[in-house]
Amino acid sequence: MKPLDRILDRIARLMGLALICTSVLILLSPILFTILLSFANDASIKFPPGSWGVDRYIELFNSPKWLDSLGLSLRLAVVSALIAVAVSLPALWAILRSQLKVRALIEQLSVASLLIPVSAFAVAIYGVFAQFRMLGSFWGLAVAHAVLAIPFVILIGAIGLRAQPKELELVAITLGASRARAFTGITLRLAFPSLIAGFVLAFQASFEEAVLVNFLGGPGLLTLPKRILDALQWGSEPVVTAIASIIAVLTSALVAVFLSITQGVKK
Numbered sequence: 557m558k559p560l561d562r563i564l565d566r567i568a569r570l571m572g573l574a575l576i577c578t579s580v581l582i583l584l585s586p587i588l589f590t591i592l593l594s595f596a597n598d599a600s601i602k603f604p605p606g607s608w609g610v611d612r613y614i615e616l617f618n619s620p621k622w623l624d625s626l627g628l629s630l631r632l633a634v635v636s637a638l639i640a641v642a643v644s645l646p647a648l649w650a651i652l653r654s655q656l657k658v659r660a661l662i663e664q665l666s667v668a669s670l671l672i673p674v675s676a677f678a679v680a681i682y683g684v685f686a687q688f689r690m691l692g693s694f695w696g697l698a699v700a701h702a703v704l705a706i707p708f709v710i711l712i713g714a715i716g717l718r719a720q721p722k723e724l725e726l727v728a729i730t731l732g733a734s735r736a737r738a739f740t741g742i743t744l745r746l747a748f749p750s751l752i753a754g755f756v757l758a759f760q761a762s763f764e765e766a767v768l769v770n771f772l773g774g775p776g777l778l779t780l781p782k783r784i785l786d787a788l789q790w791g792s793e794p795v796v797t798a799i800a801s802i803i804a805v806l807t808s809a810l811v812a813v814f815l816s817i818t819q820g821v822k823k
Contacts, residue, residue, distance in 0.1 A: 587804045594797040601794050612798040622783065622799065629763050629780040632694070636701035637758035641751060643702065644709040645744075651710075652717050653725075653739060663714070667707040674704070678771035685772055692774030700768050705758030712757065716750025717743060760810050764803075 589603075594612055596605030616622050644666075650656055651663045669677065681700055682691070690696030720743045728738035744751075766781035773782065780799065787793040 590797055590804065591801045593794075594801040596794070596797075598794065601797065612795050615795050616798045616802075619795070621778075622780075622795065625778050625780045625783040628777065632698055632701060632779060633759045633763040635695075635698045636705055636762040637755050639698060639702035640705040640709045640758040641755050644706055644713055644754065645751075647706075647710060648713050648717055649739060652714065653722075653735075663710070666710045669704055670707045674765075674767045677704070678768050681768075682771050691772055692777060694777065697769060697772050697777060700772055701762040701765055702758075704765065704768075705761045708757035708761060709751070709754035712750050712754040713747065716747035716753075719750075720746045756810050756813055760807060764807070 593601060593603065593605065595608050595610065596602075597607040597609040597611045598605050647662060647666055651659050651666070656662070678700075681703075685691045685696050685700075690699075724742050724746075725735070725738040728742055729735060733741065764781060766779070766785055769777060769779050769782045770785075773779070778786075780803075784796050784799060787796050
């Protein structure tokens with residue numbers, strides 16, 4: 557390679573690196589700005605802050621209403637994610653292992669909710685819940701969140717299950733195991749990391765959901781996203797910067813766990 561070509565190649569690499577760093581900084585700047593504001597002690601949200609400290613975090617952890625909403629969101633996310641996994645497992649079995657002629661249609665319908673706007677889904681399910689008197693109930697909201705979370709479990713779980721050879725199940729069946737036992741004892745065990753990754757995504761989808769609770773919730777169901785939305789709509793509570801910072805950190809940790817699990821599945 558000629559010296560001029562080396563120089564041009566090095567310049568191109570440096571420009572590419574600078575472009576990547578700039579893009580990442582632009583994407584992360586709102587999160588970093590929010591985290592920075594969460595350590596201000598001013599009575600209102602303003603920049604630059606007049607003083608620094610952890611008063612907003614102290615207020616958050618000393619506030620029963622915010623802690624109650626956080627606890628509700630965590631319980632709701634765990635329950636809806638478990639429901640999504642429980643519903644997705646037989647669907648995955650029907651899609652990947654059965655001889656049903658409509659299994660391709662089942663797979664397409666299982667992820668259809670990703671294509672439907674959440675507001676349209678909320679309006680449709682509102683009528684169903686009103687008929688069965690499930691409006692304003694924890695379990696009704698958990699079921700609605702689970703419906704939105706099922707596609708994530710289906711998509712990630714299907715990747716892990718397809719990576720397992722069917723021959724392992726056939727060997728187990730020839731040795732006397734039933735079809736269900738061969739699937740759960742061998743294939744499902746090997747694909748367990750992908751199901752955990754699907755659970756993580758389902759948990760995150762439920763925890764951050766702020767539309768359904770406005771349609772299906774009630775006075776007793778104020779999730780953390782709902783309370784944040786109300787706080788910003790009807791006033792300006794600086795404590796929301798601390799909450800947003802915590803959510804950003806926890807979400808990043810969940811994404812890191814998801815990426816590590818998926819990398820393990822690929823290997």
